[in-house]
Amino acid sequence: MPAMPEEIFGLDAALLMGLVTIIVTECPRAATASQWLWGGLWKSVKYAAHMRKSITPRSIADTITAAITMYAAGSIVLDAFSGVGGQSVSLAVAGLTVFACDINQTNVDHTMHNARVHGVAERLRMVCGDYFARIAGLAAKWIPIGRKFGAIHVDMPWGKAYEEEIYPLHRMGDGTLSAYDVLEAVAPLSDSFVFKCPRNVAIRDAVKLAYHVQSIKGGASTHTVAMPLVEVFVSGDKTVMAVIYIGDIAAKRLEDIAPPARVVDLTHKRWTIEQCAKSMLSRGKRVGCANVAFAPFA
Numbered sequence: 001m002p003a004m005p006e007e008i009f010g011l012d013a014a015l016l017m018g019l020v021t022i023i024v025t026e027c028p029r030a031a032t033a034s035q036w037l038w039g040g041l042w043k044s045v046k047y048a049a050h051m052r053k054s055i056t057p058r059s060i061a062d063t064i065t066a067a068i069t070m071y072a073a074g075s076i077v078l079d080a081f082s083g084v085g086g087q088s089v090s091l092a093v094a095g096l097t098v099f100a101c102d103i104n105q106t107n108v109d110h111t112m113h114n115a116r117v118h119g120v121a122e123r124l125r126m127v128c129g130d131y132f133a134r135i136a137g138l139a140a141k142w143i144p145i146g147r148k149f150g151a152i153h154v155d156m157p158w159g160k161a162y163e164e165e166i167y168p169l170h171r172m173g174d175g176t177l178s179a180y181d182v183l184e185a186v187a188p189l190s191d192s193f194v195f196k197c198p199r200n201v202a203i204r205d206a207v208k209l210a211y212h213v214q215s216i217k218g219g220a221s222t223h224t225v226a227m228p229l230v231e232v233f234v235s236g237d238k239t240v241m242a243v244i245y246i247g248d249i250a251a252k253r254l255e256d257i258a259p260p261a262r263v264v265d266l267t268h269k270r271w272t273i274e275q276c277a278k279s280m281l282s283r284g285k286r287v288g289c290a291n292v293a294f295a296p297f298a
């Protein structure tokens, strides 16, 4: 009996292949931990002490904002799970109009205050409520008239799973929040998605998430998996976090990035985003391209 392809390649026949580009961005250190989080206005902002570890450091927020400004179409951005508004404020300071949503009224009040001290409150439309309920309400109004956000930024709570060796995107927050469900709900409302995630997400799961969004939008086939872009933020020898760019924003930004000479084969490796970045940096490379095998999200 002839060998089945999966026996030859050691892969499950249900697996798909995807290409991913990874870029490493160095973040300048700040004088103090508070300045690292908020830049010059750290004395004026408000947030609950336990939210501190959830705030996106200012230089990272501003790098993401710059990518959205340059490569996403349209000036209205949705910031989902906006927390105390680190990313919302960065986006608004850059001149974008921000729709932000968070479930916690205290966080919402702090975000409004933080937007005011940055002088950008008029560009922020903030709602307090359950993500899925709010998105369903918006989708009912926007989809029939074809209205979309220029980009959607999602920064879900990471929760306890952060301590696991490989971070599970389907068990975020309190363990019941799935990144696949969250992006599926907003998929019709934009063509560009920016998903913030921990450094220990498996690189194959980044591709799987991108593929899921693409298949919801109707563009996926087993032959063409649009290439996501993963940006890894490092500070010194520390990997801080990562961002997965999906859709048009990834395609447009990739046009400006010189592709590496060779594609690394990661189909048999369970590497995290951080392991990819470390391997690239050890070879003096800031841009890498890898082939990964992944099982589509069912």
Ligand SMILES: *[C@@H]1O[C@H](CO)[C@@H](O)[C@H](O)[C@H]1NC(C)=O
Residues within 6 Å of the ligand: 048, 051, 104, 105, 106, 107
């Ligand atoms: C809302 O956030 C505040 C401050 O971060 C926190 O003390 C409170 O427990 C949160 N409320 C809920 C219902 O999670």
